[in-house]
Amino acid sequence: MAIPLAVLTLTLFSSLLPSSSSVGGSFDVRHHLSTVTRYDAGKEANVAVYQPPAVPDGCTPFHLNLVARHGTRAPTKKRIQELDRLAIRLESLLSEAKQAGRSIPSWLSGWKSPWKGRKRGGELVTRASASAVAFGIGLFSGKGSLGPGRHRAFSVISESRASDIWLRFHDNCETYKQYRKSQEPAVGKLKEPILDEVTSALVKRYHLNFTRQDIASLWFLCKQEASLLQITDQACGLFSASEVSLLEWTDDLEVFLLKGYGNSINYHMGIPLLKDIHQSIEQAIAAREENLTPGTFEKARLRFAHAETVIPFICLLGLFLEEHEFEKIQHDKPLDHPPKPPQGRNWRGSTIAPFAGNSMLVSFHCPGNDSNGIITPEGYRSKYFVQVLHNEVPVPMPGCGNKEFCPLEVFKAFMASKKSIIVVTLLVLFSVDVTSSSRSLGNGFQDEKYRCSFLVDDCKTDADCYKPCHYKPWGVPVVGHCIRNPNGGYSFQVDSSQCDYGGSCRTKEDCYDQCEAKYGYSRELTACIPDFVVPEYGSICCCRRASPSKQ
Template sequence: MSGLLVKIFISAISIFLCLQFTCADKYCYKDEEEPYLFFATKTSYEFIYNKSPLEEVPGCEPAQIWFVTRHGTRNPSDDELRPLQELNPLRDEIMRNHDLRNNGELCYGDRENLKKWQLRTGKTMENTLTSQGQSEMRLLARRMRTNFPSLFREGYMEDKFVFRHTEKPRTKESAEIFAKHLFGHDRISIPKGDKNDPLIKSYDACKNWDKLQDKSEAFKEVKLFEESNHVLSLIGRVSDRLGFKYNLTLDKIESIYDMCRYDKAWNVTATSPWCAAFSKDELMVLEYLYDLRYYYKAGYGHEINVKLGCPMVKDMVQRFRQLAAELQNKGQAPSGRSQSSPRGVFYFTHSKALLMLLARLGIAKDGKTLTHADFSSTSALGRKWRTSMISPFAANLAVVFYNCPTGREGPQVMMYLQEKTVLYEGCNVGLCSWKSLEAKLASIADNCDLKFCEPGWSSAPRMSSSPLLLLSLVALFIASYLII
């Protein structure tokens, strides 16, 4: 009998040690040395941007920087907050699945992390920048000053630097923090943001684009991917891993995913316990799902998205045309010190606006239209339209106009996405002749308007409706005559 008690005691100790220190054959996300860090539009900028100083362009000096950036890492919106708050009871159910029902596959360490988890945001913090988002703007400004010192060495002058943000608090705060750390003080003139800004948030003023968002046909490829074996298998595997005997809904899976990626964006050095719900392959599936959504919401999937990127392209081209004319008329003054054009133009906006701009410029365009059938582990890493890379928090496009008095045929332009050189088509390792770039973008800039946004607008002459108007007036006249 004593031998049996010894065996029971040893078994109990083994189980206890297994629970405490994780059985060797059970995977623990918390111990993952190379976790997957690419979470579509909620990816942290920290994992994406180019950490090397930008190389100088020999024989040239920057004369103007035209800069568009998405706001820094933010707290959830009101619509996102409720599903995240509902993760508290789900977490408790996951614990019961493992501890009481002996279901689930989370290791002891991941379960302990999940037990300690708390949602540290509330409605009063809705959509505001987090401390990480503030840091992104601060450090981005300092790196810009370091990379282009000649543009900023004379300090801030209101007529030399243009700032503009949308009406949202997160873009306003992003602009203020960026400006303060670009110049070392907060005495910067930043106009109040406009609602439905037709330049830096053109889609908000576009009724036809808004209508498109409600059409299921416009997002059929997204729906087909949601119903694909990739996603259905993911739902089943995640449900099993969390200890459920039934499949969770895709909405619930996405809430878990949102919390995972928010946690990681808010604290880049910490481990999100909710990320333990997914394998690396499953995170790649979810990343593709969100890439598809933004492809059809703000990218190449619909022509209207591309057209909505033209106002900012027009603004950039017009500013560079004016600058080029000034430099030519003034003998291409070194560093553009005698130019009347601004040295810096800074726009603070949102992910969709930036994606539309990239699409209008032809950046991150794959050789074919993305569909539900195009996902694979290879395509997940190799496609160009990857929102983790092109539209993370604090994503930005800097276009720099270089004055090149000697050694080159006229001014040059470089584009930097996430502080990495854009290998733009037709340019030499990213360095574009302004003459050739202007020729390429002229048709976009010179034919840009938002008339297509109005319901019922037609390219036909408006006088074509005048016969109807005339008939109506005649009928009204006859009716009034009969009444008299």
């Protein structure tokens, strides 16, 4: 099915300010539903004492990047069927209890799933597109001339899940899909002790012969009732506060292992999204420097997708880590599991990716007194800064010394310094003159015979996404990956560990000169390569390191 996600590109900047809310000391299950938490409940549960510093005087926002999850949704068809089975199971348990003369919670008598009889689940609704449309309607309400609400027309750009490497990369990376499939049984095993502990407690409490599967289904029902129906005294009422906290932790652990920091492949896939954000910032700066007419250039790029998009993006930014863990992910080292209750933890699904959860990168212009920018306490002089907000609240950036207001140069250096995960995406034309030897298809992509599928061994379909493959422009294999081009066909992507990089280049001679001067590499082991993902960047000089061993 097409259109699982959407990107809404606007030419109007909307300032999204953090809202304040307080929560009482009593336990509220609606704050503990992991990624099934409603947006407002998640914000209430995570009001921090920390107050971010004010934006420096004279700084004005000029561009916004948004990566947002869709809003609340109904259970999927598979989950609806699970609840139907739960209803049958509860009926059997209640029959046994009545025969034994036991008292039971009143709501259980005659309970039926609220979604009983529904043939379609949440997976058939284009959730991200619907969220993009709803956001646009709210944003432009009263700003146009359409209808009584004075709406304004806008467009939503959608991609098919089959080819989207920016927001639906988890559907396009075969290696990740294989990893997830292999790890799901192990994750289930990690959750079993908690489920068994809670099962034993509920059997003693209610004298009903619950099984582990019963408890898992009742916990799922609790989350759906509390999040979608605002019902907290039925399924949720079966559990104590400590049991809810443990069940929430099992969900957070699953998210950590299969979507988050648990394995670097979970977020390595999001590199094209990070590059797209970098590109949009550079384009916005260029438009500002060229004094383009307002309304002719982009001021916000709004992306609406899924938790599988938002969570990897958060990991790429290094957010919500425990102390000292940022250094570990910089070197691709494994992290410990999130601390188990009653210990506190930063990794909480209700904070990281509730329904409608979002991360924003706001670009600021800070001209300073002399129009040459402002000087930060660390001694940086910059005219442009980036601020990260999560769920509309400014957050410190580990890659910027835990500062909330990051000089653009430092932010760009942070992205470029992540050598263990950043890969420079390249075409296969290491030794082919693009202008004379191939027919351009636009956006930097070349004719079929020069694509990865023609030149690279065993790398022919999108099922080979991020599968190691070889290309031999210098007579030795260069290890990289094959990825699908948005415009069709496939291209070779060199692992960043294969090259040291010079600056931009226009010809091979430019690159030869750079590599010899900077690294002393021979002229035969260098190339000027067009950037595949962001053609506007031009070409980059790749200075080959020592030849890898043949595989």
